[in-house]
Amino acid sequence: MERQGSLRVVSILTAAFRPGPIAALLLSGLLIVAALAGWLLLRLPLDGGMIEEAPSASVVLEATDGEPFASRGVFRGTALTPDNMPRWLKDAVISIEDQRFYEHGGIDLRGLLRAALRNAVAGRAREGGSTITQQLARLLYLSQERSLTRKGQELLIALWLEHQLSKDQIVARYLSSAYFGAGAWGADAAARRYFGKEPGTLTLAEAAMLAGLVQAPSHFAPTRNLSGAQRRAGTVLDAMLNAGRLTAEEAAAARAAPAELRTPPEAMPGRGYFADWAEGETRRLAGSLPADARARTTLDLSLQDIAERVVMQALDREGEHAKVGQAALVAMSHDGAILAVVGGRDYQASQFNRVNQARRQPGSLFKLFVYGAALEAGWAPSTSVVDRPVRVGAWEPVNFDRTYRGQMTLRDAFSRSVNTVAVQLSEAVGRDRVIEFAQRLGVRSDLLNVPSIALGSVETTLLDMTTAFASVAAGRRVEPYLVREVRARDRSLFTHLPPTAASVLQPSTQAALLELLLSSVREGTGRAAQLARPVAGKTGTTQDSRDAWFIGFTADVVVGVWVGNDNSSPTNGVAGGGMPAVMWRSFVAEADRVKTANVRASAGAHASSSASVPPAPAPALSLPSASRPDHARMREPIVVLDTATLRIGQDLVRLAGVEGFTGQAADQMARYLVGRDVICEAPDASGHRCRVGDRDLAEVVLSNGGGRAAATAPPLLRRAENDARRARLGIWAAPGRSVSGTPP
Template sequence: MSQPARRRRLRWLPWSFGGVGLLALAAVAWLGWVMLRVPVGGGMQPAGTAATLILENRDGSGFATRGVLRGDPVTADALPQPLTDAIVAIEDRRFFSHGGIDPRGLLRALSRAATSGRLREGASTITQQLARLSFLSQDRTLTRKVQEAVLAVWLESRLEKPEILARYMNAAYFGAGAVGVDAAARRYFGKPAGELSLGEAAMVAGLLRAPSALAPTRNPEAAWERAQVVLGVMQDTGAATPEAVAAARAAPPALQAPPEPLVQRGYFADWADAEARRLVGPLPLDLSVRTTLDPRLQDLAEQVVAKWLDREGAAAHAGQAALLALAPDGAVLAAVGGRDYATSQFNRATQAERQPGSLFKLFVYAAAMEAGFRPDQVVQDAPLTIDGWSPNNADNRFRGPVTLREAFAGSINTVAVRVQDSVGRARVAEMAKRLGLTQDIALVPSMALGTTEATLAQMVTAFGRVGYNTALSPYVVQEVRARDRALYTRPPGGGGAPVLNAAAQQGMLDLMLAAVRDGTGRAARLDRPVAGKTGTTQDSRDAWFVGITADAVVGVWVGNDDNSPMNRVGGGGLPARIWQDFMRQADRIRTAAAPSAAPPPAPLPAAPVLAPEPLRGVPQVLDTATLQVAGRVVRLGGVVGVPGDFTGAMAQWIAGRDAVCTPQDANTWRCRVDGRDLSELVLSNGGGRATTDATPELRQAEQAARAARLGVWGG
């Protein structure tokens, strides 16, 4: 090199060193800026959340999970095996030898990806993943990767390897709402993380790569395929022997987990979720919720609603339907809140307030029956005007003199308005409140025709209260548990005192049976007694049918969310046909489940009888005339009961023995314990008073106790 060239090179050398220095300074500044953006306040432990719920059917089988499962945290001094070995083998085989970053592992992952065409191993170490889970976002940026690497080195300087591993296992997501290995073990296999078999551990560890896609509740085949990859890596690294791996592959793990939520059950799941959280409060626990849902009836309800809407919905311009089925104690057996939960989560069974139309006549006639009206009483179906308003009948005809039974069965508007005017609007409104309506009721003449809005759940409740004469309310939660500890158990007991006097309730059963047997509800008839009522609003904007049998009260609503008119759809049409289809198939399901206990089909009764089947079980004494037997409130015939010490004495005499109770009518029972008639026993010991309709034998027992000054007669 010539002397001038050498001088020119030396002249540029200081500038080169200066440029390198500036680049280094810029790199240091950028690295400092990157680290200043780390959200150090993020914390090392996952934030607390509200209770996580595993929802179970009434038979104990799971059907949905709500929220994020946490499980119990694993600790550094008790890492679960073989799960620990599986996670280290598949996620970071050099975990115990690197300092937070593993260049060799990175090169190996990239090399295998280039040769196999897919990434079998992650490039981030477990420490880097913990840094990301604890402090960083999931963004795939250079800034985040640098932050992750620096934080990983810092974590390694502050924590021992077992502590890093324990924190990672507690923070990682494993799909299906499970955060942490213990939550995953309980979610998928119903056991703690420390009790997992090799195959189960391999499946859980394999979920870390793609937890949502590989969750075995959603994709069991892919989850098992990934688990076999994990088993292979464990064998390659010496974490498991070939014999153990072969045994694990020969026996794929069996899931003990509720599946992914079925779409239509979302309406019920939302209801149960809200109710369970209200009952136990915002606890940061993993909870199991035993609900009232009957999966067979729920599946049936969804199928029936979808079938009829698909078949008739378009021609009828009916876009939505809802169905609600309650047991006699108010337990929700099935609930369909709309046509498609995935499209709309608005629950039309519990949230939609619509005009009930002629269903409201239930309250008018119930108030009348309590006021002394009777089904055979004659009222005029003729034109009338009240406060300038004149009601019309649906067919624009007037029939002249009709019985209340005929008027209710035919849903005659003028008669309902006359009866309401005679009884008093305030009394009808009070009856509606007593039977379950909570909305404000305008005391106008048209209220008799259902101008006050109500939900399907409220109307089904009202009909159930009249049909079974108890103050039932819908409920969806039977028990809430945190592992094996019960946080809430629904208390025993029924609906308390009767909502109607016996004559009024029997009169209403007479009317409702006639409505199905001879009136507008004929399309809902079964081969056993059905009591019910249709409802249709102006321009067919809403159509309803609610029916009661001995074992269920079921309501159906059909309409449109935008309140547009349907094409001549009445309550006795599409809703009644949906109701009948559901109930017929429900009867077959019940018969198939317990053929020996299923009663033979019975014709429609000539008299208003809607009595339940006999009951057997150890009774709980509520008062001396009221028992709870086999989950049902039973009232002893012929006895006016008393509470207090008499109740305790009666329970002590029963002493855990079974009572056999047979119905006298729709409202009273005759019960025996070891052959002793409880009504006679109560009255002969002065444990109550005889009713006005008590049999001569019971009145004689009361007279003997009175003569001997026993019990209530002792004063």
């Protein structure tokens, strides 16, 4: 009986807890949901998260005048917190992305239904229903895959985030993680990238623009689509107004003062060569970069635009007929600052920089080092040499035109680029000496000691050869550089310091080389590069015209040009005195016009045009040695920095009583000083007093309109200035007249 009673009790209990059909269905549904949730969680990507790891810290590249022109790397700013989150930015993002953000628990069913209906009516996906919490889940934990699995994972993580974080924490993390275009991840990075400021100082207009970017950052990024970004910002302001998060007056004020960018646009393709090069130098010089580094470079945007235009026009005009597929140009100041770079015809098609990466034979350009070594060994421009057949072992070099001219001076042989004389000189002074001379002036390439080195059979870069010419102009070893300063917010990471390199040329050798280079352009193979002012330079052409070069300098800049083909195929007889020399002249002549226009525009103030660069040296002049009591004259190279400032050898000379000008006035002064003796007394508190012949140099400058009289100028100099002003000479020329006043 007991056993039967127990069985009856069990039967009753079982019946009591047996679920009905509805309960069983609910239980089964819960088990399925739990199993699905577990399956979704198990399939979460281990390396998930749409936020990309930065391959390298960001850096904004600025031109020499401070104008940004390119950016490189990924920008990551500081994470926002609820305490430092800008109010306008928070309200703008919530208004445009998730107006019911504070009302839902991570999933907005009403928003999902509304988006589904609108997409069905439109026949396409035009609106998303994801909340800010869902978007944060996708950014932090999920991949970019578009599937039902990822959507389910997104919903689960959104619910979990709402349980773990406050609403303000969620929106702060979202703003710190979202992509805002142009390489900027997070609102802090975007504020600095686009507006150069911290997020806390954003205006309403700026906040609205940033909030409008997160939906389609690549499309709306103001660096590539400013008008689209501004229209999108207007849409955000409308959404904020409708949501009651700003007043009509505030919206009207924001529309009246739209956001202004302080950022480079999408880099112009031609500037990419310089930007890539400068980025690498920035990282090398400054080491590990913070997220918001800025580098002030040496790039002169005016010269860069001219360089790109000249190269493209030449290739478009002559490239096909000349069978020339590529060209490169580099311009630098005499202290080595790289002012403009064109590394090839099309940066988008090829990022290979033919200025510093391509190794080509320089041809007759290499004769600079052969003649330089010979001049050091005792030869002179007037030394007599013989153009005749030459044989070195089994090698018999010939001249370009396969003729021989017999006896001539070293100057004539250089200007006509005679091959046989160059070989004779190289063999006479020794190839080792030629190689040492080239390396001393800046050629970094390995140079083989072979007889044909005299004719440039070795390989080097356009950068190395242009640097060597700059060393001749400066009289010391020039080191090219692209970065002046690297900084991050208020701290400096790197500052370029002027080099202290000693002279690499004896003044007499430098003067003789300048004479040869001037003659090459004046009456030799470089005649196509002639300007209205002195030009020193040299042509170079290799066998079968595979490479053609012209490198030269003026009182403003050192410029190197190369043309040829990447596969080293022959051109259609292009020589260095042809297409490269013409391109060189076009670049410098247009740069001169820009510089002159800038000088005229700034008349009445110290001339400092955007295309102005440190002037080149005039031929060597005389200066008494301050360290020698007998004042014996020493031959020293002169550099006209402006009409009141000269660099003579290693000494800086400032004319007392004169406020100097650069530009055309300085060019005229440099021409006037060629071949004249300059004698300067030791400086006093007001500066140097220098004589040219029996005339005071300061009086010469002022009487020809080359500068202004300083406040401390004596009556003689003030009268000279007044005379030039009445005669409208030099800087006092009437508008529309060419600046005159060349000293007598």
